[in-house]
Amino acid sequence: MDKEKTLITLNNLNKNTLMETLEIEFVDVGLDFVTAKMPVNSKVYQPYGILHGGATAALAETVGSCASALFVDTKTKIVKGIELSINHVKSVKEGYVFGIAKPIHKGRTTHLWEIKIVDEKDNLISICKLTNIVLDKK
Structure with a gap:
């Protein structure tokens, strides 16, 4: 995997979306x-x-869904989030938050991700679980 190219590709997908709005x-x-x-x-x-917890959830679903997309052939498959659960454990007023998605399960048709939302000091802000379904493109 070419890390730099992958990051450029992922960031280009953000244009004209909620992800761009939320930066x-x-x-x-x-x-x-x-x-x-x-x-x-x-x-x-x-x-x-x-x-806002909704903005946190948007970050979690973004990073988890894009993680799934990296593991499928996006020419023939599409990834959709079907369930997101999130617990907020600490508030934050400024700076940046980071969403880190790690796989729990990567099956043929479903992916399950754990997403930790942390602040710049690595304090846990929220913990999330995202289930994605992998479908054939029509």
Whole structure:
């Protein structure tokens, strides 16, 4: 895997999407993980001036779905998230959060990912589980 090319490809997919709106950027990729970052600012606040859980969930689903896409032939297959569960354990007001997706199960038709959302000091902000289905393109 060419890490630099993969990151460029993933980041190019963000154009004109929610990911671009939330300023999500893929920053690292390996054989068993994908990492993206998102700034914590007023764009992603809830009314109390802290990171909105929905924005956190968007980061988690983004990184987990893109991780699945790296393991399938995207010319013939499409990946869709079918279940996301997320527990928020700490709040954050500024800086960046990072979503790190690691596989729990990579089957032929379903993938299960654990996504940890951490801050810049590696404090756990949220823990997520994402199930993706792998379908044939029509």
